[in-house]
Amino acid sequence: MTKKILITGATDGIGLETAKRLYSEGHTLLLHGRSAEKLTATERMLANSTGTGLIYTYKADLSRRAEVHSLADAINKEHEQLDVIINNAGVMRVPETVTQDGLDVRFEVNTIAPYLLTKRLLPIMGPTSRVINLSSAAQAPVEMDALRGKIRLRDDMSAYAQSKLALTMWNNALAASLGSRGPVFVAVNPGSLLASKMVKEGFGIAGKSLSIGADVLTRAALSDEFANASGYYFDNDKGQFGPPHPDALNDQKCSEVVAVIEELIGNAKS
Numbered sequence: 001m002t003k004k005i006l007i008t009g010a011t012d013g014i015g016l017e018t019a020k021r022l023y024s025e026g027h028t029l030l031l032h033g034r035s036a037e038k039l040t041a042t043e044r045m046l047a048n049s050t051g052t053g054l055i056y057t058y059k060a061d062l063s064r065r066a067e068v069h070s071l072a073d074a075i076n077k078e079h080e081q082l083d084v085i086i087n088n089a090g091v092m093r094v095p096e097t098v099t100q101d102g103l104d105v106r107f108e109v110n111t112i113a114p115y116l117l118t119k120r121l122l123p124i125m126g127p128t129s130r131v132i133n134l135s136s137a138a139q140a141p142v143e144m145d146a147l148r149g150k151i152r153l154r155d156d157m158s159a160y161a162q163s164k165l166a167l168t169m170w171n172n173a174l175a176a177s178l179g180s181r182g183p184v185f186v187a188v189n190p191g192s193l194l195a196s197k198m199v200k201e202g203f204g205i206a207g208k209s210l211s212i213g214a215d216v217l218t219r220a221a222l223s224d225e226f227a228n229a230s231g232y233y234f235d236n237d238k239g240q241f242g243p244p245h246p247d248a249l250n251d252q253k254c255s256e257v258v259a260v261i262e263e264l265i266g267n268a269k270s
Contacts, residue, residue: 002025002026002027002028002053003027003028003083003084003221003222004027004028004030004079004081004082004083004084005022005027005028005029005030005082005083005084005085005086005221006029006030006032006075006082006084006085006086006121007019007022007029007030007031007032007086007088008032008062008085008086008087008088008089008114008117009032009033009088009089009090010029010031010032010033010042010088011031011033011034011035011038011039011041011042012038013088013210014088014134014190014210014213014214014217015086015088015089016042017210017211017213017214018086018088018213018214018217018218018221019031019042019046020046020049020214021214021215021218022053022218022221023046023049023051023053023055024049024050024051025051025053026051026052026053027053028053028054028055028056029046029053029054029055029056030056030057030058030075030079030082031043031055031056031057031058032057032058032059032060032071032089033057033058033059034059034060034061034062035059036059039057039058039059040057042057043055043057056078056079058071058074058075062089062108062109062113062114062117063091063099063105063108063109063113064099064100065101065108065112065113065116065265068113068116068117068120069116069120071117072116072117072120072121073120075121075124076120076121076123076124079124080124081124081125081126081129082121082124082125082129083125083128083129083130084129084130084131084132084221084222085117085118085121085125085129085130085131085132086132086134086217086220086221087114087117087118087131087132087133087134087167088134088217089109089110089113089114090109090110090134090160090163090164091105091106091109091110091160092106092156092157092159092160093156094106097152097153097156097159098149098152101149101264102149103147103148103149103264104146104147104149104152104153104159104163106153106156106159106160106162106163107146107147107149107159107162107163107166109163110160110163110164110166110167111147111163111164111166111167111170111261112261112264112265114133114167115167115170115258115261115265116261116265118131118174122178122182122183125182125183126183127180127181127182127183128183128184128227129183129184130183130184130185130186130220130221130226131171131174131183131184131185131186132186132188132217132220132221133167133168133171133185133186133187133188134167134187134188134190134217135164135165135167135168135171135187135188135189135233135244136160136161136164136189136192137189137192137235137237138157138160138161138164139161139164139165139168139244139245139248140158140161140162140165140245141162141165141245141247142162142165142166142169142247142253142257143162144256144257144260146159146162147162147166147257147260147261147264148260148263148264149264165244165245165247165248166257166261167187168187168233168244168245168248169247169248169253169254169257169258170254170257170258170261171185171186171187171231171248172185172187172231172244172248172249172254173251173254173255173257173258174258175230175231176231176251176254182230183230184226184227184228184229184230185230185231186220186226186229186230186231186232186233186234187232187233187234187244187248188216188217188220188233188234188236189233189234189235189236189237190212190213190216190217190236191212191213191216191236191237192237212236213236216234216236220234229241233248
């Protein structure tokens with residue numbers, strides 16, 4: 001059975017490789033990107049391939065809260081149901097690390113935007129739908145004042161690792177709070193040091209094949225293996241479900257992260 005699947009950050013890296021896989025299998029894809037040119041090129045490339053699915057494209061800068069709302073509005077307006085969200089878009093090293101709301105851009109793009117987008121799209125998702133959140137082997141304890149933008153994180157990797165643990169924590173919190181009423185929430189480390197633009201920029205190496213990440217995201221989106229895995233963490237470095245950072249298994253800490261995200265969403269100027 002074909003699915004309707006949203007992929008954020010779908011114009012390069014693991015997102016693009018996953019889009020190729022899913023389109024070749026005939027699924028309908030909602031492709032998000034920050035660049036209109038890259039979205040057009042991606043749509044053209046897929047349309048010229050052997051896939052038979054439908055393609056919808058959506059442009060949004062996830063560091064701008066208003067654009068996340070506009071993205072959610074457009075998807076809710078055009079689609080009555082959504083089977084899978086793959087929250088793939090992420091940043092680590094960027095020229096400007098502070099958003100117009102005064103928050104660290106890593107938290108904004110990697111943690112807050114996917115939370116807000118997912119919450120806004122829940123009305124068109126059912127109990128068999130899935131939310132696949134791209135976590136990372138890099139997970140570091142979340143400094144709440146850094147999440148709030150009250151202190152600046154000078155180290156790119158620290159900011160990235162905190163944002164990925166925060167994502168994993170809200171994944172688990174929503175899985176627990178929504179239970180059988182909500183979709184399946186799974187956090188996935190797609191594999192360390194894959195050949196993404198982020199790895200090349202951050203570590204100066206070519207990285208391993210993106211197909212490693214695309215394989216596990218395709219499985220997470222479609223296979224029975226993940227059908228009852230809500231609130232779980234899949235570590236693709238080990239090829240199995242396993243424990244994330246201990247903070248993501250602490251219900252109180254997870255609830256605190258969600259409370260701060262909700263507070264930030266409510267207070268946003270943009």
